[in-house]
Every structure is written in structure tokens, then in C-alpha cells.
Amino acid sequence: DAMVIQNPRYQVTQFGKPVTLSCSQTLNHNVMYWYQQKSSQAPKLLFHYYDKDFNNEADTPDNFQSRRPNTSFCFLDIRSPGLGDAAMYLCATSRDLMASGTNEQFFGPGTRLTVL
């Protein structure tokens, strides 16, 4: 089945220790997104890639970076995690908006990050 896969599902890191979360997709979608979701809050878009074109949200901290080496993979790097970065991180994909006429997104199961 075509899907969005996130590894690991649970990640524990220490305060200030860099961490990388990964996402892969078999849907061959142009667009990939990273969201941060804290408990009982709305998923918040951090950035997205349209193919190799990176689009950062204005309020995304510099501490968060992303890489997309190819269509299938996208990484979220947190350079110096703080306690406030503990959250669920969701990866999503979508097809080209113009081609599909919709921006329905397909989500992975998320990675829950704990910062000690």
C-alpha cells in the first residue's frame, strides 16, 4: 500500500542534543510537509517542500531545519532541542495542487519527541 512512513515512532533526546526525524513516502507526491503538534493543540505547519523548493513558515524557529534529498525522503533536524520542543511531529504529503485540484494531505503516524 502507498503510504507515508515516519521513523522512529518515539524519540527521546537530551536537552541540546541534535536529533533527526525521518519521513518517507511511496505516493510519489510533489509536496512534503512537517507539522508540530503539542498536546490538545492544532497541528502547526513548520515548513514544506514543493519538489526541491523549500518554504519556511515565518514563525518557525531557526532551531528547526529540513532536508529533502529526493522525492521520497524528507528529514526534520532539530539542532538544539529545548524542553518546549517536546511534541508530536507529523509528516504529510500532497499532490501538486494544480494537478489534483485539492490539497488533501496524507499523513504519517507521527514521531513523538521527548526532551529530557
Next chain:
Amino acid sequence: DQQVKQNSPSLSVQEGRISILNCDYTNSMFDYFLWYKKYPAEGPTFLISISSIKDKNEDGRFTVFLNKSAKHLSLHIVPSQPGDSAVYFCAASAGTGGFKTIFGAGTRLFVKA
């Protein structure tokens, strides 16, 4: 600045009855609205959507209603089933905003058997 608001954190409904989940938005530029459903330990999955040129879209037991003047949309589930118990997210996007979608905080629906 919450542009998409779901004011009810939770809703409990008896099996077979109607579930109505509500969503309000503030940005008049939004022209496309979606509902996602999320089970525990899974990512959100797309449920139904509506374009701003329509006021109703129906898919089986699920109907979304859009009231642009009130900046309000609702999701109706009829009849509700225990398997519908999940968190429902309302989301909105503006064509001019590219791919950005704004989500609400979600409403947890409990359908009692």
C-alpha cells in the same frame, strides 16, 4: 491567532444518532475546507472537503455544510457508529496561500454503543 477554531474539545453521542461537529474560521480568504479524522497512534486521514463555491458536500454518512457569511462549517455524521469515535480536525486553506493549511485543535467524538 487562531484562524480556525473548534470550540468543543469533546462530544459524546449515542450510536445511531446524529453527530454534529462545528468549526469557525476568521480568514475570509479561505476557499477550501477539509475534515480529517484521527485514531490513536495514527496520523490524521482525510474525510471530506468542501470548496467555498458550495454550501454542502455529502459522502455517505458524512455531510459538510459551509456558511460563508457566518464563517462557519459543520460536519454531520448520520447515523453515528462506535467506529466513528476519533478526533476530528477541521482545516482550511486559501488558494492564494499555496499549500498552507491551517488546522483547528480538534474535537474528540465518543460514540456510545
